[in-house]
Amino acid sequence: TVTISNPQGREIGTVIQKLKSAATGLEENGKFVSVVISTQGIPSDTFTESNSAVMEEYIQSLRALSALPVKIVFRLCTDDKKGRNFYKKIDMDIDCDVLGSYWDEALEVYLQNSWLTYGIGFHRVREAGMGSNIMNCLNKRPLSTSELYDWCRSMFVRDNGLVTIRHPAKDWSGFITDLKNCLKEEKSRESTSFNQERHSSHASRHTESDVTHKSTSFHQGVKKQPVLSAELLRRKMPQRPTSFHTSQRYPKLVSPDSSPKPVKKQYSSFRDSLKSSAVIKEELHASLFQLFDETTQE
Known part of the structure; x- marks a missing residue:
């Protein structure tokens, strides 16, 4: 993952030169590079001035970068409306993901897919550029029936692979029943894992306390x-x-x-x-x- 702070066209050009040599191998193996750009506003020149020429040069460099096997993520570290609107326009022109704060993204996901609890884990995955195409659509539009099916299957993974869930388009009530069973199994697994860790922690503390308190007055009569x-x-x-x-x-x-x-x-x-x-x-x-x-x- 290549992370760029306060991006400029020349910096993106440097990244492009580094990725060109590896582009062929990445495409053959079905892989990509996550380019995470953290920014506080619109691009500027060396004199910290922003104008249409600087913005156009920046957009052209982004287009050249998007032609490579990469996934571009913008992390907006600002509430400035001008900057947010600028990157929203880029999102419509270039295949990328523009992320605001966790609370902003959670609200957008709720407005489009209120059935999903957008946890901080989902947000961290998207910030790292590891989100799937379906995950990146959660805040843009409601998921289709097929996307909902694929998403729910990807959320429940067992040792032998993905779980078996009935397709909602064919059997909606069966789909809901399968989801409830998956949630029960997941909670049971989490509870078992938590109890094992707590028991192990208590056992280690007990051993340490025996060694520590042997020399104290509490263990001396x-x-x-x-x-x-x-x-x-x-x-x-x-x-x-x-x-x-x-x-x-x-x-x-x-x-x-x-x-x-x-x-x-x-x-x-x-x-x-x-x-x-x-x-x-x-x-x-x-x-x-x-x-x-x-x-x-x-």
Whole structure:
């Protein structure tokens, strides 16, 4: 993939010279090169001036580039209407794909094909120039029945190839039923994969925690911590301050009553409060490790 920032005609000419030697081999093997052009506006000359001559030279270089086995993608990094209109005209004249922001493209896809959720993954594929012809038409027009069939088949791939789905033109209700079954299978596969990764992650964390905590006081005969519970949290967590006495040098905890009364436990400074919170955090972590140990042993 060749990515060009702030494209000019001479830069595209350099790309053309590099691709000419490989064009024959690419065409014979049915391959192409993605040329992604990131731009903030209309082309300009060396003096940053834009005029009709500069634009025409730029368009001519794009036409020469499109004659090669390439897929041209414009990534518009601007909201300037003049620049967007310029590249929309190029899109009508040259075989290319002009992309705005993710939200702009998602809205355009929704207006043409509201049945599809245009995820960020689709957008990234299009930005890289790897989108299929059907994908590049999603924001331009509603898909035909045959395109809808091909698109849905390409979205569900199994180890043995594409899934079998009934054609919507021949059996619409069967097509919908097959799609629902494919979605259920896909969700089941994702759930299984997620649970396996989570189990593997927990196992590795458990092994690391055993090695790390062998030298701590928690594993050196300290009194066994109770199982973590809501009552333990209420007993150990300090009461949150609801207001402060600004007249004091250090803020004091007060109750939320209309007549402020100091709570039983007060801190002389924020530093003491932070120290206490750190101690409680260590105790809670220890309780969590113990709870995990007991669960795995059972």
